[in-house]
Amino acid sequence: MNKRRSLYLIMLLLVLLVLMIASVFIGVYEFDNGVLETVFNLVFYPDIVSESDRYIIQQIRLPRIVIAVLAGAGLGVSGSALQGLFKNPLASPGLIGITSGAVLFAAVTIVLGGYIKEYLPLWISYSLLSIMSFIGAVLTMWFVYRISTSSGKTNIGVLLLSGVAITALSAAITGVLTFVSNEQELRNLTFWTLGSLAGSNWEKVFILSVVMAISLKFLLPLSKQLNALMLGEKDACHLGVSIEAVKRKIIIFTALMVGIIVCFTGTIGFVGLVVPYILRLVFGSNYYYVLPLSVLLGGILLLLADTLSRSLIAPVEIPIGILTSMMGAPVFMGLLLKYKKNL
């Protein structure tokens, strides 16, 4: 059991590494000496690489690749954890409205924050956005959990509909904000709704790595508890599982990850739905496999989507949210068909 899991972990890790390296070589920019030689020179003779070539690799492509992997990993593992918490494969950060909640708070902060921005130092206004989207994510998460779950049972219909309600509210308020915002803010808002990894830099990589490291430290050991939850809360309790602690951890850390990811990359839908779905097809619902593997598969999937988005019809970049939705919407429909009796 343990060996089998390690085997799959190593396999996915290898795929991820190969994909990451391949992504470095893919892109629109034309290097003076061709991309292969430039990367080679960058590693072995950094002095002879021109400033702009170096900049493209080090400051544009690499951070973007790392952000794609981290964000995908975060969205993937949040999806798995939420599905365990709500005991339903339809739960995912996008569908139950957590992403929208984060966007809503971020949008309000961007537009209204414009008025107080001049009084704040830059680093505060920068982290203010992250903090606000985290708060938005936590609040929606808490709200959605409270209204959809009573005495340990989640009504999945209510859960999805509350997601619809929050998404509608978020869309409406974002719409209002487009009227009161200036051109720069408008561009920012479009970014939120379609999602993009174009603004990646090493500061974001650093923040996201720290957030992910902390969240994974608390979430990854929960596979046993998530399996036990399938028995129902009472019986899980008899197995020594502290239900309240598990819930608290999942709510806080998925909201933290989703909040920060939304803040850095905008709305990238369906990753949290597709990743656990694929893993379930192979491993069944055993969280012992699904939870850790969703970290790697999430990274793989989002990196793949991002690399495609910037190379499919280069030099135009397809917003990444469009690609993930194209993958995710059919999966969502398939899940609905399969579970329509239980809705």
Place this chain on the structure above:
Amino acid sequence: MIKAVNLDFKVKSKYLLKSIDFSCHASEFVAIVGPNGAGKSTFLSLIANEISPSDNEVIFKDCVFSLWCRTNLAQHKAKFSQSFSSDIPLLVKDVVMMGRYPYFQNTPSKQDIESVEQILRYTGLDQFSGCEYNFLSGGEKQRVHIARVLVQLQNNNKQKLLLLDEPLNNLDVKHQHSVLKTIRAFCDKGNAAIVVLHDLNLASEYAQKVVILDKGIKICQGGVKQVFTQEILSKVYQMPCQVIENPISKNPLIIFGQ
């Protein structure tokens, strides 16, 4: 081993259970019987620490539940409920492995895996080990959960407590008896079991002590011959009955109806 004095449980000032005294000692197989709505499951939940009594506390091994460490408690007592979740998309051996969750952090030890295999053989479920739980019949699912609670209590602790809410649901005659025999064997090793049962004749054959509940009140408690009398049973179940001696086991044999 487990003791409760004057236990009350009420919801919005309506008593579901009222002033119940109960105690259970090592090696005892206690059956809880009574008509529908008597408060049997509520009583078992109180004893199992799923809900807290409105008045007084349950003492398990000289200690109130709130002072027990969660994992340690799970190694001393196990329970499964009447209405377990029907959708568990896992393999049978993974469901049974849940019983070992109180014993390991992230990965099951070799001993945990062996215990699971052993209990699967013991309960005759080894043929289903690799099947998906959801595809089993109701009775087979029930047996999987019995295996799960048994493997949970497989350790060197003394005087463990098994709580089962209608474990015989959906089981055929053969498996009803084999489950009750298993519980009996568990009790004979110095442990105790408190089991909600509907079939009075099975309770009479296997239990040492019987508690009769009706409308949230304990009617009586004692050995099967003391408790299973015509007078008590016909009153509690509001149905005429005859109690005769089982010619083979010499235990009371109850026949309802004229």
